[in-house]
Amino acid sequence: MTNPLSVFQHTPTGHVPAFLSLAATETAWAFHHTLPDYAPTPLVPLRGWAQAMGVKAVFVKDESPRFGLNAFKGLGGIYALARAAGQVLGLPEDLTWAALQTEAARDALAKVEFVTATDGNHGRGVAWAARQLGCRAHVYLPAGSVPARAQAILDAGAAQAEILPLSYDETVQYAARMAEAHGWQLIQDTSWPGYEAVPTWIIQGYTTMAREAADQLAQAGHPRPTHIFLQAGVGAMAGGVLGCLAARYGDQAPVFVSVEPEDIPCIYRSALAGDGQPHTVAGEAGTIMAGLNCGTPCSLTWPVLRDGVTWYFACPDAVAEAGMRRLGRPLPGDQAVVSGESGAVTAGLLDWLTTRPDLADLRQRMGLDGESVILLFSTEGDTDPDHYRQVLCD
Template sequence: MTTPEPISWIANPRAATIRHSPAVARYFPAGIAEKTRAFHTHIPAYHVTPLKSLNRLASMIGIGKLWVKDEADRLSLGSFKVLGGSYAIYQTILKRIGNPEGFTFADLNKPEVRKMVGDITFAAATDGNHGRGVAWAATQLGFKSIIYVHKFTSEARINAIAQNGAQVKVIDGTYDDAVRQVNEDAQKNGWQVVSDTSWEGYEEIPVWVMQGYTTLYSEIQQQLVSMGEFCPTHIFMQAGVGSLAASAFGFYASLFAPARPKMVVVEPDRAACLFHSMEVGDGKPHSFTGDLNTIMAGLACGDPNPIAWDVLYDCADGFVKCPDYVSAKGMRVGGVPLHGDPYIIAGESGAVSLGALMFIMELDRYRPIREALGLDANSRVLLVNSERNTDPDDYRRVVWDGGDQIPKQFRVYKNPFMEG
């Protein structure tokens, strides 16, 4: 059996020709990040998550700066996902009561508002984090929720969803099967689906979900300015259906237009629907077949989000797919940092972009990728740790027990950028 390469890369030269993306203008209009952040700041438990500087690691791998936005403690839920789910629920309720101005999270709990809205059961399919965020937001507002998960979802993730007030239903299939089933059942039962992926006739809520994520980048820009920085030169963003990556790329393309950072999508090689779509090369999203069996549970998606794809096709300068051991490397590096760098407790899906960046910078075979992206000692790279160790047992298997080891031929012991 052939050992998979750490990095498979496909460039998107088209992105360099798009000065103003119609998809970005449509889904991330001016002012949307301010609007979503204004909503989130009224949630009682809201606080800005840290932007961590890994200066020693940046020096070691040969770049100027490395920042990681650490979402491990977002609203005590361990993931960024609640930003999208809560904002989509908020917008859904506002639409039902005529879109009044000035409503906050707290206003949604007022008796007169509840009387106007009536009973709603919010439903979602999830690999763990999105469902937990939807369940939390629904419970905070006094609504019921039902969350569908696939059969490979760990007990830890299922329990975390249930502890946030949801009924959990396990589907015999993949994440994509769960998406299809919850939509079918919602139509029969009158539930309101809150999905982070879209399909024909269902786009508005997934757009709200993506827009909700922009609070994260609004925080980042404020944090960078406080450090005396202006903008990252590069963003590496992990992707499942592509919504998180599209929100990042859409935010920065809207804010900086042609002067935006170079942007790269990172996926598991066993669930690389966006990479595959780029390979097909017809400009359309395409499904990735297979059992999607990767440790990166939050990225185990075979069907791209079509509206996210529109943004990524315009803005992503390249697509990377990686085997599981790349994510495992990122997990271990975050958990055992160089002296002087902060700790980052990252789950499997949160760590893969760090692992991918390190392999690209450390192995000479990837010099063409570095050159294509202009990655060098002047680069200032932004990553997002999108989840903490949401499956503690698997985290220990990887970090404590050395699970998913790097094949010997791809290990780096003497860093090529460090002399002496």
């Protein structure tokens, strides 16, 4: 049978950049712990599924409860906005939430406006963070975004959430132009030459999720996972989590797996090119994985993914839907995890790898066996509620 997945295997070098070292990410970790609404999200063990797959353990980090935002993105948004606000106020890097809440700080920050482009979750995180700081946020979404995602951004506190007739990359460019025209601060979760400080903060903010997961795994009796599956859009989250956990586990680093939609797999295509450079995938994608619908790799995290990933996958939408059903309708004894299209694609890939006869050889090559401890991140809940209900009813 023909392999239904696009896959590329690579031998990683394991290099971790300085901005993702344990010391460098400690500031974000410490800042998050000063937030009144901070709490670690659950790490859900799925013992029934692990037994059915013939692996030792599988855990899902459920990010849907994060700050009430139904996704992990608030971690990066609040840290980046706090650092930007700290610069406005002349505060040190190791700032606290209390330092941003003084009367003088609130008065100064009331004049600051932020802008971003988003497929949904990042914009919601930025809108929420701006509201916490007493600032205004303008958010632009690409063509094809469902109105529910724009409304969720408004509900989170945005002054504006507009769907544009543009691709994601074009929407990013538009937001950058609006920032320049109006004097707004651009808060974007991807980078390019000359725009690197803010995305560095965002990526460092995401590492709190990784540190939580590693601590929770250790508490569950697993000093390290053997395999970590990561969703890659521009690669900011995937690169941040990979770098943080590679630094933590050192020579015992697990096998990292990058997962993207087949319509617009910029990380997969960049790896496949073999020249070490990031490559843009042009055109408009029709994938249901809105959070991964990105054509240009983040320049900061592409080297991390290039040097740290062993398996790069580009998957059809059916994989994401399989993951949504697997997590939402679990085996007896397992806890249900409500996971949206982008959040569930890694679970769907794992499900395909362990149930389809045509992928048995690939499963063996990946070392998915009775000793495997697998970590997945469900990065979002049902951010498109209508489609989520439709998939689970199929």
